[in-house]
Amino acid sequence: MTKKEKILLKASIALAAVFAVAPASNAMHIMEGYLPVGYCVAWGVICLPFLIAGFISLKNRIRENRRNMTLIAMAGAFIFVISSLKIPSVTGSCSHMTGTGLGAILLGPAAVSVLGIIVLLFQAVLLAHGGLTTLGANTFSMAIAGPFVSFGLYHLCRKLKVNSRVSIFLAAFLGDLFTYCVTSIQLALAYPSEAGGVGASTLKFLGVFAPTQLPLAVIEGILTVVIVIGLETYAVPELKSIGFLREKEAK
Numbered sequence: 594m595t596k597k598e599k600i601l602l603k604a605s606i607a608l609a610a611v612f613a614v615a616p617a618s619n620a621m622h623i624m625e626g627y628l629p630v631g632y633c634v635a636w637g638v639i640c641l642p643f644l645i646a647g648f649i650s651l652k653n654r655i656r657e658n659r660r661n662m663t664l665i666a667m668a669g670a671f672i673f674v675i676s677s678l679k680i681p682s683v684t685g686s687c688s689h690m691t692g693t694g695l696g697a698i699l700l701g702p703a704a705v706s707v708l709g710i711i712v713l714l715f716q717a718v719l720l721a722h723g724g725l726t727t728l729g730a731n732t733f734s735m736a737i738a739g740p741f742v743s744f745g746l747y748h749l750c751r752k753l754k755v756n757s758r759v760s761i762f763l764a765a766f767l768g769d770l771f772t773y774c775v776t777s778i779q780l781a782l783a784y785p786s787e788a789g790g791v792g793a794s795t796l797k798f799l800g801v802f803a804p805t806q807l808p809l810a811v812i813e814g815i816l817t818v819v820i821v822i823g824l825e826t827y828a829v830p831e832l833k834s835i836g837f838l839r840e841k842e843a844k
Contacts, residue, residue: 747760766811
């Protein structure tokens with residue numbers, strides 16, 4: 594990472610920290626216009642350091658080996674297709690798979706933040722899925738929070754000598770569920786319950802999401818395992834170029 598890149602990343606982290614504490618307690622794809630303007634701006638700014646880190650990560654991977662572009666494109670396409678299949682859940686939002694666990698496992702969570710915001714932008718413009726004003730909130734839940742959980746859980750499972758297939762399934766499954774936990778909190782912060790505040794509102798949103806999201810998370814975990822098996826069969830050079838196979842063999 595160059596000196597300029599480090600300065601830019603540090604500046605964005607400081608700015609994000611300021612906005613992270615801005616939303617008060619009064620205050621998945623969340624649709625256009627559903628969140629107050631202040632929350633839209635705050636979530637967007639909070640995403641900045643992750644997006645900058647992701648851009649640097651992707652740039653370095655492509656610089657190391659241009660063959661990595663194949664897996665990067667595949668991970669982005671997987672996110673776009675799988676997250677476009679939505680099931681209505683509550684007014685102003687919907688349930689769907691995220692597809693970000695695969696990219697997080699293969700490329701790291703920072704890189705997925707960039708892929709995720711690109712996908713969300715195209716979906717908002719072309720499919721009216723999500724929105725431009727809620728792009729920051731949707732990016733944080735789907736392309737940042739979920740992938741970091743998937744990445745951390747996958748590597749934790751591998752350190753604990755858990756079977757690789759089980760590790761991949763758990764990472765994708767729980768990363769998907771965590772995305773919706775974050776979405777529920779985002780909605781609760783914007784629209785707290787009069788009786789129980791943010792906590793009660795969060796539980797209410799989680800309860801509405803759960804019936805559709807739990808089976809979708811299971812399906813996403815299975816699909817992610819199947820995709821990785823396919824890549825290990827037909828894309829060995831590409832997986833070696835990003836260090837995925839070497840990592841598995843070492844463990």
